[in-house]
Structures are given as structure tokens and as C-alpha cells.
Amino acid sequence: MKLAVALLLAVVPVGLHAQNQWTLVASTLTWHITHPMHEVAGTSHDAKGKGVCSNGGCDFLIAVPVKSFDSGDSNRDLHTIEVVRGAEFPMVMVRTHLAQASLGAPIIDADLEIQFAGQTVHYSHVPLHRTAHGNEVEITGTIPATCSDFKIERPSFLAVPIHNEIPITVDTTWQPM
Amino acid sequence: MTLAQDSSHPAVIPATTSDTTSSSALADAGVLELPDAPLPQNTQNPAPQANSQSQSQTQTQKPAPAPQTSHAPTLSDLGFAPGQAKPDAEMQARLNKRTHDLKVHQTLGLITAGPMCAAVILAGDAKAKRNRNDPNGPPIEPSSTSVDLHAALGATTATLYGFTAYYAIAAPKIPGVKPKGAIRLHRDLVWIHAPGMVLTPILGGLALSQENQGEKVHGIATAHSYVAWTTIAAYGASIVAVSWPIHLKFWEKK
DSSP, X not given: OHHHHHHHHHHHHHHHHTSEEEEEEEEEEEEEEEETTEXXXXXXXXXXXXXXXXXXXXXXXXXXXXXXXXXXXXHHHHHHXXXXXXXXXXXXXXXXXXXXXXXXXXXXXXXXXXXXXXXXEEEEEEEEEEEEETTEEEEEEEEOOBTGGGTOOOOEETTXXXXXXXXXXXXXXEEEO | OOSOOOTTSOOEEOOOHHHHHHHHHHHHTTSOXXXXXXXXXXXXXXXXXXXXXXXXXXXXXSOOSSOOOTTOOOGGGTTOOGGGGOOOHHHHHHHHHHHHHHHHHHHHHHHHHHHHHHHHHGGGGGSOBOBTTBTTSOOBOOOHHHHHHHHHHHHHHHHHHHHHHHHHHHSOOOTTOOOOTHHHHHHXXXXXXXXXXXXXXXXXXXXXXXXXXXXXXXXXXXXXXXXXXXXXXXXXXXXXHHHOSOOSOTTSOO
16 A cells, blocks of 8 residues: 555656647747828737646647837837737737647647737637747747627728738747746 | 639628618518628727636627637737737727827918918018109008918917917827827928917018118018918928828729
8 A cells, every 4th residue: 555655656747747838939929000191010929838748638728918019110009009908918928728649730720719908819720830840839820800709999001001910920939948 | 602703702791780680671572682791890899908717708709600619719829928918998998089189280280371371372462562654763552451361470470389289289198009100290390380480570570660660671571471481381281291191083983
């Protein structure tokens, strides 16, 4: 009996460490807005992310501070933070659960849950392209976000609002921990 | 997903109630023979907290599309500084006030351009002119109506400009943010058009006073139109600068 307990105690930590973990080592996230007279993009490289795999499934979380997006114009960036309520909800968080087996595919079909501007929105079947670079894995894709999804009042210029579509292009590089 | 899907056009399920209704209506009409659209999965979150406890609370308030295991990473696992994820209602209020003030600034600024342009257009009728047939003869005096209209437009412009400037100055400043990009030029041009907006009516008043005394406009008053044109050029550049980059062929779709 004592031997069985000792074995169990020895095996449990080993089992925990056997989980596959991924960490985000580089990222470029860019929002794009379109107005009849403007096309603007804002980019952030400040995302952090982690993936934990166990029991054949992997949970990923990526978070990025709203205020880290830079469009090249401080006035526009401040207005962006205001309109998406970025001081009240300072982080954009993306969660996804993937089958561990799907991580090796060149195109990963992901269901994403995004928390942004005080809303939680789900996007199904977002194709993410996977490219291996040695030990690292690059994941790219576009999240088809819209202002209405997140109940964002569309900013306007000369009384004409921006388009509802605000696609977010994602380029992330992951490394196993 | 029952349809073969173009990988570049993923299915989006941020479905609001109205989206679902319209999908069902199409299906009822026989336009599409598709299974029912997924239920709306758009959830309003409470203001987030800096710790992971509130995150898990948010998770339990909504139907999770993807099963999250107990090992799912949380925000606290990512290593952000504690202040980064902390909601700041005071800052949000400051940003809201800033946007409000700058929207008023923008609107008043565009309105100001109206009387400014009109004053410039009508300036020719408000000054004495030489008779082309008799260049050495006495100048043709402008009508008092033209002079009064020009002066009234100038005064209106200066007043509106003052209100416009007030809202830009009153807009709350955000600590730690340095002006960058087109807004810098917009701000820098103030050093040209603000003195111009003060000087132009003063010089105009001097010129009018000299004309009323039967004198030829002389001295610094002769600079009235040059100062006015410099002011309007800087003001116009300021409007363009803050609107930059402008996609000029806005009717073309990419």
C-alpha cells in the first residue's frame, strides 16, 4: 500500500509536466479601418500568449493591451481607445480550444472567442495558416471583426462613418516551452 | 458547418439577435435550405478585473463555444504588469470628454472656414480701387455695405475661431502621450494661424480707419491682406493635415 501511494505521488507531477505548453514569442496584430477618404491600420507587437495542451486538446489565450496599437497618429490612437472603451476594458483577449492533433495541419480551423470593448464574440471556422520555422511555429490569419459585433459606435469623418468591417490581421510566432 | 467554405471567408458567429432573425427569414422563404443559424453568442462583459478570478466568472456567464479545460491559461499567466489590465473609469471619462471637446472643435473649425472664405472672397469689394481709365485720379471708394459685410464676416470668423480654439485647449490632455503623426503638423500650424487671426482684424481696422480719414492705406495696415492670406493658407493646411492621409479617389472601391 505504501509503495502504491509513493508511486502515485511520484507519477502525478510527472503527468502534469507532460502537458505540452506553448508560448507566444513574437506577434504583429493589425486592425484595419476603411473610410471613403481614409484607409488606416494600427499595429501592436505587445501581445502575450500561452497555450496549454492536455488530454488531446489545447487551450490558447492571447491578450494584447488596447492602448498598444499604433496607427502613426497619436490623436487617432487616443480616439480609438475612447471609442472602444479601452480604458474601461484595457485588454483584448482571444481564446481558442483546438484539438492537439490539428496543430500540425497547414491550415487550422479555429473557433475564436474574443473579449474586446466589453463584449465577448465568437468567430467560428477562422482559417489560421501554420508555417513551421525550425522549433517555432508561425500562425497567420485574419479575424473578420466588425464594429457592430462589439457594439462599437463607428467614428465618422465629415459625417460619414467608417465601414463596419474592421478586419484584424494576426501574425504570431509560437515556441514550445 | 455544412457548406464547403472558402477559407478566406470564415463563418462569423458574433450573431446578434437581428442577424439570426434575418437568416431564419431567408430560410423560411426558401431562399436558403440551410440549418438554423447558431444562437447569438454575443455577451456583454462586466468591466474586467486584473485578477484571473473575474475571467473565470465571465466564462461561466455565457455559453462557451469551445470547451476550456481546467488547465486553460488565464490573463494572470501571461505576465502583464498589474496596472496594464486594470480598468480605469476615470481615464475613460477623460477620454470621453476629450473626444467630445475635439468633436466640437472639429465642427466649429469647419464652420469657421465658411465666413473666413466669404470674407476673403468679398475682400475685393471692401477696399478702394484705382480707376483704370484714370490711374492718377482719386480712388473709387468701396460701398459702405461691402465694407460692413467684410468687417462682419471677419468679426464672425474671429469669434468662431476663438470658440474653436477654446475647445481644443479645454480638451483634457492624456498624460504620457506625445503628439505624433499628422496631429503634430495640425498643432504646429497654430503658431501661424493663431497670430494671424489676431493680427488680421487689427490690421483691417487700421486700414479702414485710414481710408475713413481719407488717407491712402499705409504702414503696417498694408499687410492686412497678406496676413489674411497667410492665415487662411495655414488654416486650410491645418484642416488637411488632421485629415491626412486622404484617399482622394474616394469613389473608387478597392
